[in-house]
Amino acid sequence: MVDGYFYIDHLSWDSFNESCELQKAVENYKERFGFYPEAILADKIYRNRDNRSYCKKNGIRLSCPPLGRPPRDGRPNKELEKQDMKERNEIEGGFGVGKRRYGLARIMARLKETAESVIMLQFLAINLDR
Numbered sequence: 001m002v003d004g005y006f007y008i009d010h011l012s013w014d015s016f017n018e019s020c021e022l023q024k025a026v027e028n029y030k031e032r033f034g035f036y037p038e039a040i041l042a043d044k045i046y047r048n049r050d051n052r053s054y055c056k057k058n059g060i061r062l063s064c065p066p067l068g069r070p071p072r073d074g075r076p077n078k079e080l081e082k083q084d085m086k087e088r089n090e091i092e093g094g095f096g097v098g099k100r101r102y103g104l105a106r107i108m109a110r111l112k113e114t115a116e117s118v119i120m121l122q123f124l125a126i127n128l129d130r
Contacts, residue, residue, distance in 0.1 A: 001091045005127050011116060022051045026060065036060050041088040102126050
């Protein structure tokens with residue numbers, strides 16, 4: 001989600017660990033907008049060592065606590081973490097609205113191709129309404 005608009009980078013029916021898709025999604029973002037994002041507000045599954053080092057190498061802030069023992073004086077960027085959580089709530093809320101208002105929770109298509117078309121059309125409707 002960028003500026004309230006949803007982008008689908010990967011849609012799959014196979015079970016897999018999606019944490020390997022973060023780097024591809026970031027490269028798609030760079031190709032789409034011409035620069036890397038300032039920050040990535042990701043679930044815990046994306047916060048592995050490979051993704052952390054990739055983000056650090058490209059100057060991207062991955063919203064997560066640092067690895068290792070926490071410092072004695074507490075978290076240094078508590079306000080930044082709070083802001084990240086607010087923005088992350090907006091993203092999760094957008095998915096909730098998509099499920100309730102736009103029918104993403106009620107897809108009745110039986111064929112894979114038809115279901116994917118319905119999903120894409122629903123995200124198109126969400127973006128058009130925006």
